Amino acid sequence: MAGKRRGFAERRKACGYTQESFAEAMRVDRTTVYRWERGEADPQPHQRPKIAKLLKITVSDLDGLLAPDSPVLAASHPWLVPHVLADDDEQDAWELARRVEASDVGAPTLRRLEGAFEDLATAYPVTPPQDLLRRVRRHSAYVAVLLGGRKTLSEHRRLLVVGGWLSLLAATLHIDLKQEHSATARLQTAVALAREAEHAEIEAWCYETEAWRVLTDGDYARAAELSRIAQSVAPAGTSALIQATAQEGRAHARLGNGKETYSAIERVRQMSDALGFQERPIEHHYQYDPAKSLAYTATTLAWLGDSAAEGFAREVISRLNPSGDVTAWPRRVASANIDLALVLLTGDRLDEACDAARKAMMSGRVVPSNHWRALEVVKAVEAKKLPEAPDLREAYEGLL
Known part of the structure; x- marks a missing residue:
């Protein structure tokens, strides 16, 4: 870039800064400020808010100061010192201004x-x-x-x-x-x-995602801790906040902490209810909806060993109305069938449990990070020495 930025220099002087003192305030070399004012370099995006604050202007006004000097810019920003461009500089100045505005x-x-x-x-x-x-x-x-x-x-x-x-x-x-x-x-x-x-919500989702990863690795205490960090970062009313709360509940369920589990379930219910019911929710991974609350409640209660999980799992399956073709199911239905199998095994409804687990594994929706959940069902069936155990083990090995 070429073309002096006289307005930038004049504004700096008007605010009582020399090039050296301004450089010190910005924690850069004086030559860096010199190059900014000569139009030989641009401040980095993260530096601009601080520059604007030191010059007592908005970031938008700073953009004008960082453009090459021109009569138009001076008129737009009255604190620029007017000057006359030499005739042979005028065309260059306008071209430079155009390039600054280009994207x-x-x-x-x-x-x-x-x-x-x-x-x-x-x-x-x-x-x-x-x-x-x-x-x-x-x-x-x-x-x-x-x-x-x-x-x-x-x-x-x-x-x-x-x-x-x-x-x-x-x-x-x-x-x-x-x-x-x-x-x-x-x-x-x-x-x-x-x-x-x-962007705090993305950061919160990162903590929540890491919480899910360590939960699948069996570190339930760390999963609960990361879920709480995600909640502290997430803005109020966001999907990240609800999801992180649900993740904390699942971690407590694996730890066998009943009181904390039910508390998380209730907080998720209250926040998701505020979103309003959707007859056919959009399956957006980063947008929470009440149907997701049902699915997470089913999983959480199943892990806690609460028989109430059955009703929630069946409601998830019913609402999403899967077709007879299990390969057309969304992932949430496959997970709900695994939850259903777990709770049915606890109640000794063995045929139904095996059928639900088999359908989940045949759907193609059980991803590698969730294989351990399917394996829990397989091991429970094998422990009961059920005749369906070999077929279920074969279906599980087909996932690998």
């Missing part, structure tokens, strides 16, 4: 990316994770390319947000596939992007 991103591209994420999050319950991961990778790579191009501050933040959501979804898919190192890297990226964009 390699644009609103249509951002809308397409944001819409693509919504589609991916909705496809999550019914798409094999390895297939969905390929699509998520393509969109994430495109976001990375755009982050390296020209863009406005608003576009930059929107890219950070959609990049954060995509990284979070990729981490979830890696967890489903038991790809631990990739999941960790994706979660770390999602957290970094969320913090850079100051």
